[in-house]
Each structure stands twice: as structure tokens, then as C-alpha cells.
Amino acid sequence: MTDNPAALFLGQSFEGAAETLLFKRANRHGVVAGATGTGKTVTLQIMAQGFSEAGVPVFCADVKGDLSGISQPGDTVRFAERAGQMGLTLTGKAAPVVFWDLYGQKGHPIRATVSDVGPTLLARMLELNDVQEGVLTVAFHVADKEGLLLLDLEDLRALLAYVGENAQTIGREVGNVSPTSIAAIQRALLQLEQQGGKAFFGEPALRLEDIMRTSLDGRGQVNVLDSTRLMNSPRLYAAFLLWLLSELFEQLPEIGDPEKPRLVFFFDEAHLLFNDAPKGLLEKVEQVVRLIRSKGVGVYFVTQNPADIPDTVLAQLGNRVQHALRAYTPAEQKGLRAAAQSFRPNPAFDTAEAIQGLGVGEALVSTLDEKGAPTVVAQTKIRPPDSRLGPATDAERAAVMAASPVRGTYDTAVNRESAEEVLNARRAQAERIEAETASVAAEAKAAEKAARSAPAPARERTAPRPRASSRQTPMEALTKSVLRTAGSTITRELLRGVLGSLKRR
Numbered sequence: 441m442t443d444n445p446a447a448l449f450l451g452q453s454f455e456g457a458a459e460t461l462l463f464k465r466a467n468r469h470g471v472v473a474g475a476t477g478t479g480k481t482v483t484l485q486i487m488a489q490g491f492s493e494a495g496v497p498v499f500c501a502d503v504k505g506d507l508s509g510i511s512q513p514g515d516t517v518r519f520a521e522r523a524g525q526m527g528l529t530l531t532g533k534a535a536p537v538v539f540w541d542l543y544g545q546k547g548h549p550i551r552a553t554v555s556d557v558g559p560t561l562l563a564r565m566l567e568l569n570d571v572q573e574g575v576l577t578v579a580f581h582v583a584d585k586e587g588l589l590l591l592d593l594e595d596l597r598a599l600l601a602y603v604g605e606n607a608q609t610i611g612r613e614v615g616n617v618s619p620t621s622i623a624a625i626q627r628a629l630l631q632l633e634q635q636g637g638k639a640f641f642g643e644p645a646l647r648l649e650d651i652m653r654t655s656l657d658g659r660g661q662v663n664v665l666d667s668t669r670l671m672n673s674p675r676l677y678a679a680f681l682l683w684l685l686s687e688l689f690e691q692l693p694e695i696g697d698p699e700k701p702r703l704v705f706f707f708d709e710a711h712l713l714f715n716d717a718p719k720g721l722l723e724k725v726e727q728v729v730r731l732i733r734s735k736g737v738g739v740y741f742v743t744q745n746p747a748d749i750p751d752t753v754l755a756q757l758g759n760r761v762q763h764a765l766r767a768y769t770p771a772e773q774k775g776l777r778a779a780a781q782s783f784r785p786n787p788a789f790d791t792a793e794a795i796q797g798l799g800v801g802e803a804l805v806s807t808l809d810e811k812g813a814p815t816v817v818a819q820t821k822i823r824p825p826d827s828r829l830g831p832a833t834d835a836e837r838a839a840v841m842a843a844s845p846v847r848g849t850y851d852t853a854v855n856r857e858s859a860e861e862v863l864n865a866r867r868a869q870a871e872r873i874e875a876e877t878a879s880v881a882a883e884a885k886a887a888e889k890a891a892r893s894a895p896a897p898a899r900e901r902t903a904p905r906p907r908a909s910s911r912q913t914p915m916e917a918l919t920k921s922v923l924r925t926a927g928s929t930i931t932r933e934l935l936r937g938v939l940g941s942l943k944r945r
């Protein structure tokens with residue numbers, strides 16, 4: 441009963457039936473919820489490996505480091521009995537894992553360029569207020585108009601300095617920028633850098649095909665993002681995953697409902713995505729989740745309480761695994777009710793009671809059937825994983841990385857000419873012009889003096905009035921001319937990333 445090739449085996453119901461997830465319904469998204477220590481990570485592990493076995497690549501975050509064991513062979517003896525009860529023979533196989541790490545320590549670095557991330561998500565990472573976000577957007581406009589490449593945080597810093605220096609001109613032509621806001625953004629940038637965010641921005645940027653590989657034996661690559669350090673910067677973590685989701689959304693073509701997903705994306709600690717997120721962002725997340733389905737991407741939210749996920753998103757999560765919930769406080773009771781009501785009831789038991797009575801490694805399961813309707817909820821013993829339960833050692837991790845298919849592709853950062861270099865060169869040029877203008881002015885002054893003391897005809901040889909006396913500084917003049925040649929209408933779409941993709945639709 442565990443060998444249906446069209447479905448992922450989740451475990452066995454208390455009545456003895458196989459509880460499965462149909463691959464062709466797996467792009468209808470899902471949720472794995474439950475109190476701490478109830479079995480969420482193990483469920484994520486068996487799902488990730490199940491998808492991989494079916495040739496579906498997976499992306500998941502390893503929040504506590506305990507998911508890394510999926511890269512190692514499992515203990516077939518320890519769980520033999522549990523497996524046997526379900527008619528399952530454990531293979532003890534490891535999954536084909538690629539480790540990633542935004543900081544480049546416990547995995548291959550993942551990078552994106554500043555312009556790919558775009559002002560909206562960047563503002564979220566930097567925890568900017570609306571006014572500051574507006575200024576950041578203006579800065580992106582300026583970069584776009586002037587053809588300045590924004591790759592890393594140095595570029596952004598140089599751009600902001602440039603925008604600050606030319607605030608008046610830019611204010612007239614593009615939008616208001618106050619020095620206070622610029623200073624606040626610069627401070628936030630510094631903070632992001634200190635948290636290690638610097639490593640994330642730059643090149644070589646991640647190519648999506650590198651997380652969507654299948655290994656030679658036809659198994660999907662399991663991408664494990666080490667998030668143990670990243671969790672200290674929850675906004676960066678959430679914004680990063682959102683960025684990745686939006687990239688997938690933008691770059692992948694429509695395929696409707698495929699026989700199996702093209703990629704499955706697990707969003708662990710999902711509450712971080714929604715915690716005090718502005719309404720506009722929530723709406724976009726809701727839209728991306730709804731639309732990414734037809735691109736063949738399944739999104740699975742992992743969280744302690746399904747009440748952490750907004751209703752509009754929760755309503756789209758067709759495949760549900762609910763581990764035990766506690767219900768002591770009124771808030772917990774409310775969460776429990778919400779969780780219970782989201783299931784199609786089983787006449788054999790009361791859903792809310794059952795959720796509280798579940799043991800570790802047990803869950804209420806309901807998935808979408810052939811017709812796309814939710815199955816009647818079933819109390820289920822979740823299967824043990826084939827791979828190792830628990831973390832991989834540092835040496836094991838290093839061995840996996842050394843044998844990785846992307847080894848060498850991302851490990852070293854490259855820094856090509858971009859906004860920082862261009863603006864520095866431009867500043868040097870402006871300074872040269874300024875110096876030349878000053879010397880012309882000095883010459884003119886000397887000539888004038890000479891002319892005054894000479895007879896009248898010599899006056900006609902007076903040098904022209906020096907440019908230095910005009911009210912514009914050379915830098916301003918330069919900015920103006922560049923802005924003018926770029927045209928006054930803003931033609932390029934600036935809000936890239938998750939928001940941009942929707943704007944363009």
C-alpha cells in the first residue's frame with residue numbers, strides 16, 4: 441500500500457489506511473502545523489524526500505540544523521518496527537542534497553543583485569518606513585534612468601550618496617528626497633551589513649536552474665538552506681524566501697496542473713513572513729501563492745499554529761498535516777478551533793479533541809483527492825524517514841558540499857563595474873571639471889586685471905565669463921543633463937521582485 445507511484449506516502453491512519461499526497465495535486469499547496477516538538481520537521485523531511493524520490497526538486501530552509509540529516513543515510517533498525525506496522529521497508533537512503541547558506545558558511549552562498557531584489561523587498565529587509573521606502577524607490581528610478589547597475593550594497597550606498605548630493609535636482613525631476621531619510625536608509629544599510637546581509641547582495645547571482653536539478657538517477661535535488669544564523673535576522677529570512685518565490689513566479693512559464701510539481705517550496709517558520717507585514721505586502725503574497733500554482737510550484741507553509749497564516753492564504757492550502765496543538769490560553773483555543781474547522785470532519789471523531797490528543801509523530805491529515813476535493817480528515821501515524829533523523833556533522837556537510845553539482849559556481853564573489861565604480865569615476869570627472877573651471881576663472885581674473893591696467897583696445901581680449909560663476913555646480917549640471925537625456929518619462933518598470941512581477945501583469 442506504500443508503493444503507489446502517483447502519490448507520496450505520508451503514513452498510516454489509525455484505521456489502517458494509507459494516507460497519501462497525490463503528486464498531481466501537490467501544486468495546490470499545503471500546510472504543516474503543530475506545537476513545538478510534535479513532529480513538524482520530520483514530516484517536512486519525509487515530504488521533501490518523497491518529492492525528491494518522485495523526481496521533484498525541493499527547496500527548504502533548515503531552521504534548527506536538524507533537517508541536514510536528510511543528506512545522510514538513515515538508521516533502518518531504529519524505526520524498523522514503526523515502518524513495519526505501516527507495511528513499509530526503510531531503504532536507509534540519503535537524499536541528493538545541495539546545501540546553501542546566505543552567509544556562505546554552511547552551504548554554497550546564494551546571492552541576488554540589489555536591483556533584482558527591488559525597492560519594496562529591500563525596504564522590508566531594511567525595516568524602512570513609508571517615507572524612507574519612497575526615497576529608496578526614487579533612488580532606484582535614478583539608477584534606472586542613468587543606467588547605473590545596482591549589484592551589491594556598495595552600489596546602493598554610492599547611489600544614495602549621489603542622490604543625497606543632488607537632492608534638489610532629483611527632487612525637481614523625479615521625486616522628493618530628504619537628507620534625513622537618506623541618512624536613515626544609510627544607517628539601516630549599515631545594520632544589514634553588520635548582520636551579515638552584505639554577502640547576499642552581489643554576483644554571481646543564483647540561477648534558478650541550479651535549484652531545479654534532478655540527479656542522474658532521476659531524483660529531485662533537495663536544496664537545504666541553512667537558516668540557523670539567518671533566523672537572527674527574521675526580516676532578512678522572510679524577505680529572502682519571498683524574493684526566491686517571486687523569482688520562481690516570474691521566471692517559470694505557465695504549465696497549468698502538471699502530473700507532478702516542477703518544484704516544491706517549504707516555507708518554515710512561516711509566521712515570520714506574515715508578522716506585522718503591511719497590508720499591501722500580504723495581498724501580494726496572497727496573489728503570488730495563488731498564481732504560482734499554475735507554474736507547477738507547490739508551496740508548503742510550516743508553522744506552529746495555522747492561525748499564524750492569514751485566512752486568504754490559508755484558504756489556498758489544500759494539503760494539510762496538523763500535528764498536536766495545545767490549547768491552554770484563549771489565543772491557543774482560538775487557534776485550535778480555527779485549525780479544527782479547516783478540516784472536512786470525520787464522523788468517527790471530534791476534530792478539535794483529536795488535535796489535542798495526538799502523540800509525537802502523529803497528525804491529522806487531509807489532502808486533495810483526484811477531483812481536487814479535500815479528503816475526510818484522518819488521524820495518522822507519520823512514516824519514519826529513510827534518511828537520518830537529526831543533524832549531519834560538519835564533516836559530513838563538507839563532504840556533501842565538495843561533491844555538489846554547483847561546486848565552484850557560486851563560491852567566489854565577483855565584482856564587476858557597477859554603480860559604485862561609475863559614480864566614483866563620475867565624481868572624479870566632476871572634480872576635474874571643477875578644478876579646471878577654477879583655473880580658468882583665475883586666468884580670467886588675471887586677464888581682467890591686466891586689461892584694466894592696459895589701454896582700451898586690449899579690453900576686447902578679455903576672457904569669457906568663467907563657468908564657475910553660474911549658480912549650478914558642475915555636478916548638478918552633469919546630473920541634469922543625464923536626467924534630461926534619459927527623458928522625463930519613467931519607462932522602465934522598477935518594482936521588480938514579487939511586487940514587480942504583479943505590477944507588470
Ligand SMILES: Nc1ncnc2c1ncn2[C@@H]1O[C@H](COP(=O)(O)OP(=O)(O)OP(=O)(O)O)[C@@H](O)[C@H]1O
Nearest residue numbers: 475476477478479480481482483800801822823824
Ligand atoms: N514521523 C516520525 N517518525 C519517527 N519519529 C518521529 C516522527 N516525527 C517525530 N518524531 C520524533 O519526535 C521528535 C521531534 O520531532 P520534530 O523535530 O519533527 O518536531 P518539531 O515539531 O519540528 O519541533 P520544533 O517545533 O521544536 O522544531 C523527533 O526528533 C523524533 O524523535
Ligand SMILES: [Mg+2]
Nearest residue numbers: 480481482504
Ligand atoms: Mg522543527
